[in-house]
Amino acid sequence: MGWDEAQSVRERYLIKQIEREISAVVGLEHVNTDPVLLHEQSSDWSWISQHLNQRKMPVPTADLYVEPATAEEVAEVLRIASEYKIPVVPRGGGSGTQGGTFAIYGGIAMDLCRLNKVIDIDETSMVVTAEAGITGPELEEILNKKGLTMPHYPGSFHFGATLGGFLAARGSGVVSTKYGKAEDLVLQIEFAVPPGKLIETMKVPNHASGPGIIQTVVGSEGTLGIITKATMRIERLPESQVFLSYGFKDISAGIEAARKIMVERYRPAVVRLYDEADSAKLSSWLNLGVEGVLLVIMCDGSKELTELESNGIAKLCESVGGKSYGAEIGQMWWDGKYEPFKHGNIPAPPQIFGTTDTCARFEDLEKIYWAKKKVIEEGFKEYGARYSAHFSHWFPWGGMIYDRFYIDNGPEDSDEAIALHDRVWDAAIQASIDNGGSLNEHHGVGLKLGRFMRVQHGAAFDLLQRVKDAWDPDGILNPGKLGFGPPKNRR
Numbered sequence: 001m002g003w004d005e006a007q008s009v010r011e012r013y014l015i016k017q018i019e020r021e022i023s024a025v026v027g028l029e030h031v032n033t034d035p036v037l038l039h040e041q042s043s044d045w046s047w048i049s050q051h052l053n054q055r056k057m058p059v060p061t062a063d064l065y066v067e068p069a070t071a072e073e074v075a076e077v078l079r080i081a082s083e084y085k086i087p088v089v090p091r092g093g094g095s096g097t098q099g100g101t102f103a104i105y106g107g108i109a110m111d112l113c114r115l116n117k118v119i120d121i122d123e124t125s126m127v128v129t130a131e132a133g134i135t136g137p138e139l140e141e142i143l144n145k146k147g148l149t150m151p152h153y154p155g156s157f158h159f160g161a162t163l164g165g166f167l168a169a170r171g172s173g174v175v176s177t178k179y180g181k182a183e184d185l186v187l188q189i190e191f192a193v194p195p196g197k198l199i200e201t202m203k204v205p206n207h208a209s210g211p212g213i214i215q216t217v218v219g220s221e222g223t224l225g226i227i228t229k230a231t232m233r234i235e236r237l238p239e240s241q242v243f244l245s246y247g248f249k250d251i252s253a254g255i256e257a258a259r260k261i262m263v264e265r266y267r268p269a270v271v272r273l274y275d276e277a278d279s280a281k282l283s284s285w286l287n288l289g290v291e292g293v294l295l296v297i298m299c300d301g302s303k304e305l306t307e308l309e310s311n312g313i314a315k316l317c318e319s320v321g322g323k324s325y326g327a328e329i330g331q332m333w334w335d336g337k338y339e340p341f342k343h344g345n346i347p348a349p350p351q352i353f354g355t356t357d358t359c360a361r362f363e364d365l366e367k368i369y370w371a372k373k374k375v376i377e378e379g380f381k382e383y384g385a386r387y388s389a390h391f392s393h394w395f396p397w398g399g400m401i402y403d404r405f406y407i408d409n410g411p412e413d414s415d416e417a418i419a420l421h422d423r424v425w426d427a428a429i430q431a432s433i434d435n436g437g438s439l440n441e442h443h444g445v446g447l448k449l450g451r452f453m454r455v456q457h458g459a460a461f462d463l464l465q466r467v468k469d470a471w472d473p474d475g476i477l478n479p480g481k482l483g484f485g486p487p488k489n490r491r
Contacts, residue, residue, distance in 0.1 A: 015063045018084055022066055025076045032065040041065055041109035044096045054349040060102050062089055062109035069114040071198055071228035079196025081108055085474045087487050090222040093160025098446025100221050104480045105487055118142050127187055129231040132164030148234050151179040155341045164227040169444030170219040174337055175269040177394045183218050185233045191217050191225035194472055221444050222478040224471050238300035242310040243330025246322035248293040251275050253320050259362045260316045262394050266309055270298035277388035285345055286336040288329055296333045352407040352421050356428040357441045359400035364436030371431040376405045379427050383407045400441040445482045453483030
């Protein structure tokens with residue numbers, strides 16, 4: 001028997017040993033080595049995953065599939081993984097776009113979707129506590145029956161996105177301008193860390209009891225801990241919704257209108273500004289009959305509040321040259337807000353594409369837009385690269401750009417196509433960072449953007465690495481993501 005064959009035998013025996021031990025924890029029927037299932041668990045909505053699947057090429061998979069049903073089972077599986085120093089790649093609904101579920105070092109694919117219970121709805125404090133594997137629609141259905149909502153409606157809402165996934169990538173939803181991103185809605189989390197401990201943060205996120213652990217785990221994409229439960233803010237379903245829509249002569253005027261709305265401290269739930277290219281697509285999908293730069297606004301709450309707020313916002317929009325399209329366009333947008341994410345509208349291979357969203361202060365927003373448009377459309381002109389954007393989430397200090405690049409006819413060779421995809425990303429990310437933007441706003445980092453983490457954080461990345469080394473000394477938690485590198489050597 002040669003060395004390679006002997007190594008393979010040892011690896012197979014080790015995996016079978018781990019499989020037997022984990023089966024004793026979660027049950028035989030919840031552990032699997034089926035290659036098709038492992039392929040499914042590694043796949044997500046990233047371009048590279050879609051590209052490989054479209055060409056029927058393999059993706060990097062785990063050795064073992066596990067679906068625990070409780071937080072205690074998650075912790076016990078993590079204990080076993082720690083004993084053997086085998087990687088664990090957590091997964092919710094698989095709706096991520098950054099290759100965060102690719103098991104590039106093998107190990108255990110941990111499916112969290114059985115953790116799908118609502119534990120408590122506290123209408124006195126207006127919070128809900130639920131397990132991390134519950135999907136957005138499942139949670140909303142339960143809350144809506146009580147006249148409540150957890151106001152986080154991302155584009156991945158109907159793609160299986162889970163509560164844990166919302167938090168793992170610091171997700172945004174269509175009403176985040178008023179209600180905040182997932183990181184703003186969370187009050188408390190429970191999470192598992194090596195070698196099999198369950199940690200619960202304080203009941204309140206605002207305190208003076210030392211640094212906040214919760215915001216270290218939120219956004220860590222399973223690299224610092226596996227979220228098993230979360231307590232989130234909830235709201236009453238609004239009594240009233242008032243829609244506005246405006247056309248502007250150019251993107252500069254539209255940005256200024258949105259800036260005025262935010263710095264005057266109005267709090268509309270939706271402020272969506274579309275450049276000419278994105279307006280054209282949206283108008284085609286929803287039959288809006290508009291062109292140019294489009295701004296859609298929605299105010300919600302009591303009738304008195306929405307009337308007062310919408311009147312004030314209308315005056316601000318008109319003061320910078322906005323042409324009113326009335327309420328109907330806004331209502332049509334709201335009713336069709338998930339239309340861009342339907343099959344046939346959402347981009348797919350063989351087209352090469354990427355969503356390079358970023359956020360920045362108001363002073364930097366427009367220059368980022370023009371810089372990225374230039375590096376993509378001029379830098380990759382030979383490939384017919386196109387750039388379009390809308391500004392979909394706003395803060396008191398700035399906003400985010402949800403922008404994409406498209407190459408309709410890329411190289412036929414897979415390696416060349418992937419290399420081109422990465423070169424466009426390199427140019428787009430560098431343009432964002434050079435002009436005051438962030439690496440990403442709400443899709444996360446995963447495997448795809450890990451190489452930019454040190455560029456984004458500089459010397460601060462060394463501190464993040466030290467936290468990783470302290471909390472996960474063997475490097476088994478979703479290794480290779482967020483720029484943290486491979487796991488430490490197994491025994």
